[in-house]
Amino acid sequence: TLMPANEVNLTAQPSRIAQIMKYGFPGLDNVRSHSDYVLSYDRRNRVPHWVFEHLTAESVAKNDQVDRAKCDFRPDESIHPYFRAQNTDYRRSGYDRGHMAAAANHRLHQKHCDDTFLLSNMAPQVGQGFNRDAWNNLEIHVRKLTNIYRNVYVCTGPLYLPHKENDGKTYIKYEVIGANTVAVPTHFYKVIVGEAADQRLHMEAYVMPNQVISNDTPLQVFQVPPETVERAAGLLFFDQLNRKQLASINGKKV
Amino acid sequence: TLMPANEVNLTAQPSRIAQIMKYGFPGLDNVRSHSDYVLSYDRRNRVPHWVFEHLTAESVAKNDQVDRAKCDFRPDESIHPYFRAQNTDYRRSGYDRGHMAAAANHRLHQKHCDDTFLLSNMAPQVGQGFNRDAWNNLEIHVRKLTNIYRNVYVCTGPLYLPHKENDGKTYIKYEVIGANTVAVPTHFYKVIVGEAADQRLHMEAYVMPNQVISNDTPLQVFQVPPETVERAAGLLFFDQLNRKQLASINGKKV
Numbered sequence: 001t002l003m004p005a006n007e008v009n010l011t012a013q014p015s016r017i018a019q020i021m022k023y024g025f026p027g028l029d030n031v032r033s034h035s036d037y038v039l040s041y042d043r044r045n046r047v048p049h050w051v052f053e054h055l056t057a058e059s060v061a062k063n064d065q066v067d068r069a070k071c072d073f074r075p076d077e078s079i080h081p082y083f084r085a086q087n088t089d090y091r092r093s094g095y096d097r098g099h100m101a102a103a104a105n106h107r108l109h110q111k112h113c114d115d116t117f118l119l120s121n122m123a124p125q126v127g128q129g130f131n132r133d134a135w136n137n138l139e140i141h142v143r144k145l146t147n148i149y150r151n152v153y154v155c156t157g158p159l160y161l162p163h164k165e166n167d168g169k170t171y172i173k174y175e176v177i178g179a180n181t182v183a184v185p186t187h188f189y190k191v192i193v194g195e196a197a198d199q200r201l202h203m204e205a206y207v208m209p210n211q212v213i214s215n216d217t218p219l220q221v222f223q224v225p226p227e228t229v230e231r232a233a234g235l236l237f238f239d240q241l242n243r244k245q246l247a248s249i250n251g252k253k254v
Numbered sequence: 255t256l257m258p259a260n261e262v263n264l265t266a267q268p269s270r271i272a273q274i275m276k277y278g279f280p281g282l283d284n285v286r287s288h289s290d291y292v293l294s295y296d297r298r299n300r301v302p303h304w305v306f307e308h309l310t311a312e313s314v315a316k317n318d319q320v321d322r323a324k325c326d327f328r329p330d331e332s333i334h335p336y337f338r339a340q341n342t343d344y345r346r347s348g349y350d351r352g353h354m355a356a357a358a359n360h361r362l363h364q365k366h367c368d369d370t371f372l373l374s375n376m377a378p379q380v381g382q383g384f385n386r387d388a389w390n391n392l393e394i395h396v397r398k399l400t401n402i403y404r405n406v407y408v409c410t411g412p413l414y415l416p417h418k419e420n421d422g423k424t425y426i427k428y429e430v431i432g433a434n435t436v437a438v439p440t441h442f443y444k445v446i447v448g449e450a451a452d453q454r455l456h457m458e459a460y461v462m463p464n465q466v467i468s469n470d471t472p473l474q475v476f477q478v479p480p481e482t483v484e485r486a487a488g489l490l491f492f493d494q495l496n497r498k499q500l501a502s503i504n505g506k507k508v
């Protein structure tokens with residue numbers, strides 16, 4: 001049942017945090033609890049390490065009381081000014097302010113939607129062909145999982161992946177934008193757990209490059225073993241779960 | 255007074271941690287307390303975020319009971335294997351295993367020295383011209399500060415500094431070595447607080463590029479405002495101190 005938007009508490013409820021983080025924290029660095037998602041902030045890169053959401057069919061359902069157009073992108077005052085991304089950092093950078101916790105995942109209350117517009121929840125994303133296309137398709141896929149699973153837990157974040165150069169050496173290279181040198185991640189990940197009605201757990205993991213992706217590329221192309229994301233991100237996902245007891249990973253029986 | 259090397263406790267004492275960290279933690283990510291230094295580990299880059307030491311004339315004095323040659327570089331088993339640097343990562347990389355907490359700062363007990371040889375305390379450093387020269391000179395300078403100050407607190411770590419390229423954009427780029435992709439920092443920092451006999455506090459901050467540095471370069475060339483390191487590292491140093499009440503920063507009256 002929906003509460004009117006103006007009756008929701010402005011701060012996160014401890015019980016809601018426990019719900020969202022049910023299967024473990026990927027890391028404990030600069031954690032922030034918002035009204036409907038939990039975030040770990042990377043103060044060096046001025047983008048999240050990870051954001052964690054718990055979705056249900058109810059929380060992602062259309063709700064006329066919640067209007068995305070009323071939300072403003074705004075700096076997160078809870079982050080020290082030395083490490084705080086500003087709207088001016090993104091301006092004329094060529095990159096979108098890309099939500100990590102997607103706005104459309106948080107439709108129960110206006111406040112939930114508002115909270116996803118904090119710049120601490122953003123990372124620079126290629127707009128056309130990525131944020132507004134392939135990445136958006138992945139977000140839609142995650143929301144649709146609430147039709148299959150009673151509870152969907154999703155962890156989202158940036159990656160800075162190495163590549164080999166002509167000198168035979170391996171490098172990590174990424175652009176930084178604006179006066180606050182906000183990192184432009186080379187890739188983004190999502191690691192998802194779906195809790196079925198029979199209590200069985202299903203995991204999916206995706207890595208997408210932060211670049212124009214042809215719209216006809218099937219999502220499966222971006223599936224990777226969850227360990228691949230863990231090694232690259234320096235995080236452990238859903239570590240309260242025994243991975244061998246999952247029903248499936250990326251659609252394959254474990 | 256010195257305890258015999260074999261009588262020292264193998265684990266860090268809470269009181270010793272409180273001593274070392276007297277003026278605040280720079281961050282709280284993956285903190286490890288060793289027998290005579292405290293470290294925050296960067297699981298993504300497989301090197302420290304920062305290490306913290308508390309030095310006195312006594313702790314850095316020559317001690318025949320402590321022999322660096324008895325110490326072995328070894329992986330830190332307290333780090334999850336996905337994020338653990340190995341000796342093989344450094345082999346044939348062209349880089350030294352560079353101590354962040356310097357071995358020669360920990361001469362009270364063999365165990366103190368041993369603990370600095372954990373690979374979690376290392377970052378890849380250019381050997382000749384840097385680790386064995388300019389950076390070593392900075393370490394010697396810090397030890398000499400114990401002749402001036404009763405207590406010396408020093409925080410050391412890596413930086414990944416941006417540079418502008420011909421396309422007008424700004425990038426962060428660094429090499430990664432070995433199967434575990436250990437990051438080769440572009441620079442290293444030290445932020446130091448000296449506590450004088452009159453209780454007055456003096457701060458120094460240094461940033462050095464991880465490259466061959468001419469031996470006749472004076473240390474002062476590498477002094478920077480502490481805020482510069484903080485912004486770049488994503489850390490706040492000695493945040494329990496009011497910086498306006500320091501007696502000096504980089505030798506200049508505050």
Ligand SMILES: [Mg+2]
Nearest residue numbers: 098099131132
């Ligand atoms: Mg988006």
Ligand SMILES: [Mg+2]
Nearest residue numbers: 352353385386
């Ligand atoms: Mg050294």
